[in-house]
Amino acid sequence: MKPGTRLKSAACDTEVMVIRCAEGTIECGGAPMAEARPADAAPLAADFSAGTLMGKRYVDTEGRYELLCVKPGKGSLSVDGVALVVKDAKPLPASD
Amino acid sequence: MRIEPDTLESKTTGPETGAPEGVRLAIPLARWADRQLEALARDHGLPRLDGATLLGERAANGGFRIGGRVSAGLGGSRLLPTRDGKWFALTLIRDIDRELLPALFGTTDLAVHDDAAIAATTLEHECAELLERGRALGLPVASADESPVSAPVEVIERGEHRARPRGHRLLVVDLSAIWAGPLAGHLLWQAGMEVVKVESRTRPDLIRRDDPSTFDLINQGKANLLVDFASHEEKARLVDLIRRADIVIESSRPRALRHLGIDADALVREVPGLVWLSVTGHGARGEAAGWTGIGNDCGVAGGLSRALARASGRMGYVGDAIADPLTGIVAARSALRALREGHAVRIGLAMSAIANMALAEETGFDPAALEIELRTWGLAVGRPFPPVSRRSLTAAVRPLGADTHRYLAEPAPC
Numbered sequence: 485m486k487p488g489t490r491l492k493s494a495a496c497d498t499e500v501m502v503i504r505c506a507e508g509t510i511e512c513g514g515a516p517m518a519e520a521r522p523a524d525a526a527p528l529a530a531d532f533s534a535g536t537l538m539g540k541r542y543v544d545t546e547g548r549y550e551l552l553c554v555k556p557g558k559g560s561l562s563v564d565g566v567a568l569v570v571k572d573a574k575p576l577p578a579s580d
Numbered sequence: 581m582r583i584e585p586d587t588l589e590s591k592t593t594g595p596e597t598g599a600p601e602g603v604r605l606a607i608p609l610a611r612w613a614d615r616q617l618e619a620l621a622r623d624h625g626l627p628r629l630d631g632a633t634l635l636g637e638r639a640a641n642g643g644f645r646i647g648g649r650v651s652a653g654l655g656g657s658r659l660l661p662t663r664d665g666k667w668f669a670l671t672l673i674r675d676i677d678r679e680l681l682p683a684l685f686g687t688t689d690l691a692v693h694d695d696a697a698i699a700a701t702t703l704e705h706e707c708a709e710l711l712e713r714g715r716a717l718g719l720p721v722a723s724a725d726e727s728p729v730s731a732p733v734e735v736i737e738r739g740e741h742r743a744r745p746r747g748h749r750l751l752v753v754d755l756s757a758i759w760a761g762p763l764a765g766h767l768l769w770q771a772g773m774e775v776v777k778v779e780s781r782t783r784p785d786l787i788r789r790d791d792p793s794t795f796d797l798i799n800q801g802k803a804n805l806l807v808d809f810a811s812h813e814e815k816a817r818l819v820d821l822i823r824r825a826d827i828v829i830e831s832s833r834p835r836a837l838r839h840l841g842i843d844a845d846a847l848v849r850e851v852p853g854l855v856w857l858s859v860t861g862h863g864a865r866g867e868a869a870g871w872t873g874i875g876n877d878c879g880v881a882g883g884l885s886r887a888l889a890r891a892s893g894r895m896g897y898v899g900d901a902i903a904d905p906l907t908g909i910v911a912a913r914s915a916l917r918a919l920r921e922g923h924a925v926r927i928g929l930a931m932s933a934i935a936n937m938a939l940a941e942e943t944g945f946d947p948a949a950l951e952i953e954l955r956t957w958g959l960a961v962g963r964p965f966p967p968v969s970r971r972s973l974t975a976a977v978r979p980l981g982a983d984t985h986r987y988l989a990e991p992a993p994c
Contacts, residue, residue: 488686488713501716503683538835539718539870552683554716572782 490554491517494526498536498557503550510551512536513559532567534560542568605966607635607899608884608953609906609935612942616909624916626770634909636968638759639900641793648896648961657876659724659885659895660699666707667724667895669880670698670714680717684710720861720872722881724895728933730863733914737845739924742853744826749774750919753822754802756831757785759794759875759901760931761859763908765829766798768915773827776987777802778818779980780809788980796977798908805988806981809840817988818842823851827915831859834869848926855918856926857911864928873931875901882935887943891951892958899957900965903931910934 489502495513502510510517514529536542538556543549549563550571561568614631621628638644644652651657657671672678678692685705691697702710707723714721744750750773754765762777762785769775777799779785784806787795808814819842822828830837830844837844848856858864861873862881873881876897884898911929918925942950 486686487682487688488684501683501713503680503717537839539833550679552680552717 489519491519491551492521493517493557493559494522495528495532496557496559497555498553498559498561499555500536500542500551500561501554503541503552504548505550506548508549508563510549511562511565512557514562515559528559532560532562533558536560537570541571543571544568603952603956605956605960605963606953607632607902607966608888608950608957609899609902609938609942610635611949612938612945613906613909615945616913620767620771620909620913620916624771624913626767629767629770630969632966633968633971634763635899635902635905636965637797637970638791638794638905639965640968640970641797642791644900644965646896646957646960646963646965648894651876651897652900652965657720657874657880657897658695658699659880659897660702662702662705662707662710664706664708667880667885668702668707668710669722669724669877669885670702670710671720671874671877673874677719680719683717684714684719686713715871718870718872720874720877722873722877722932724880724883724885724889726881728862728882728930728936729868730860730865730928730930730933732930732933732937733910734863734865734928734930735925736858736864736928737848737856737926739848739850739854740852741923743922744853750826751824752776752827752829753778753818753825754829756829756859757783758787758831759798759904760907760911760929761829761831761857762787762795762798763905764857764859764911764915765802766800767908767912768827769801771912771916775802776805776821776825776983777978778805778807781806782809784980796973797971800973800977801975802978803983803987804978804980805984807984807988814988815841819847821987822847822854825854826919827855827857829857829859829911829915833860833872834858834864844926848924852924853919853922854924855915856924857915858926858928859907859911860928860930862932863930864926868930873903875904875931878903878931879935881932882937883939884935887939888954888958891954892956894958894961896958896961898954903935906938907931907934910937 493512494515498512514532515526536553542551542561610632617629620626649659656673681692685701752775754777862868862871879902889895
């Protein structure tokens with residue numbers, strides 16, 4: 485999958501932009517994400533229902549995946565069943 | 581007018597080349613800024629500050645040269661031609677932003693620290709596509725040919741009126757960072773107010789470290805508080821302080837503020853007379869509220885670079901992060917007007933739209949002088965910024981967190 489691809493959740497309103505990815509399955513709310521939303525919504529898995537926050541970047545512990553939330557929703561993000569975590573924001577340096 | 585990238589390849593003009601005889605190099609729009617400062621002195625009792633100084637003192641402090649298609653100073657922003665013959669401004673000042681470049685360009689195959697590679701890749705894309713994706717990614721980007729989507733100054737929320745007793749010393753809580761917001765706070769301090777600068781433990785205002793001379797000028801005389809936004813108690817005390825304030829200045833993206841648990845609109849509805857300034861790149865409402873923008877790219881988005889190219893034949897940045905000081909001045913003036921009316925109000929200030937407004941007003945005021953200034957500026961790439969009369973400090977610069985205890989120690993009375 486190309487970086488810059490937009491993925492939609494099958495279980496909630498979440499949309500992400502792929503910044504970095506490998507071959508695993510990217511999921512939201514416990515269901516695989518895809519470029520198009522399916523006609524029938526997937527159920528929101530209880531273990532993946534903490535929600536996504538607009539503008540936050542989500543990463544795995546090995547640094548292979550990074551997703552930017554461009555639309556928030558009730559599901560939370562995972563890859564092959566392993567939850568992603570929020571990457572901390574950095575302050576802006578002095579000058580541009 | 582489309583400027584062919586080829587005609588812009590000559591890197592620098594010699595100091596004299598092309599500049600009209602006898603024309604003094606000046607930051608375009610400095611006269612516009614100066615008229616605002618004249619009004620601030622006349623209407624609100626500020627000392628008479630010089631427009632050229634406020635627009636040029638950061639560049640003077642840093643010994644900047646006019647950078648053309650690369651922003652002055654650290655050169656964090658660059659104007660790049662796109663496949664469709666337009667110009668895309670891309671600001672990259674943190675490594676964390678460069679990490680987004682593969683997503684911006686849709687390729688894993690990019691050396692994200694190689695500026696030549698970034699320029700070559702930009703040339704393969706259409707400007708509108710990069711602008712849309714860059715904004716979705718939260719990158720500070722602009723097009724030389726866009727029009728601001730927000731009003732320069734707009735009322736976002738209103739609240740109750742408050743009558744202030746004579747002699748009440750106005751309190752400003754300044755949560756902003758970098759230049760525009762802190763300059764607004766500085767001008768309010770110049771107007772005699774008590775200004776409290778609040779910095780985040782995890783995201784302090786890095787200008788203190790990276791550009792201390794400018795930091796000191798625009799933050800002198802302010803009390804300084806350090807707040808841990810992860811601590812509910814510290815945040816609750818800060819909100820108590822805000823409830824006692826007359827003016828709040830912040831320059832966060834609206835959702836970042838909400839993530840921190842500070843609801844600007846609710847506070848404006850609840851606290852009579854509270855004037856809340858939300859300084860943003862492109863607007864505090866709608867989709868633009870999620871976009872980022874800083875001084876140089878906001879100047880591009882406000883049409884200044886296109887005006888420069890029209891006047892001089894050269895695409896480039898106008899001034900040094902010019903949307904910042906223009907916005908700081910407009911923000912202070914807006915706050916002082918609102919205070920006079922006395923109603924609580926949240927005012928959104930959009931840097932790109934303010935740059936655009938200043939350009940339009942100056943074009944109406946003295947088009948010939950502006951044209952010459954822009955032409956001279958466009959042809960002066962490589963020359964030092966014009967000298968400005970420098971200010972010296974007249975008050976102490978408080979160390980980081982020096983006043984936290986004094987302002988936040990006591991739980992607020994019920």
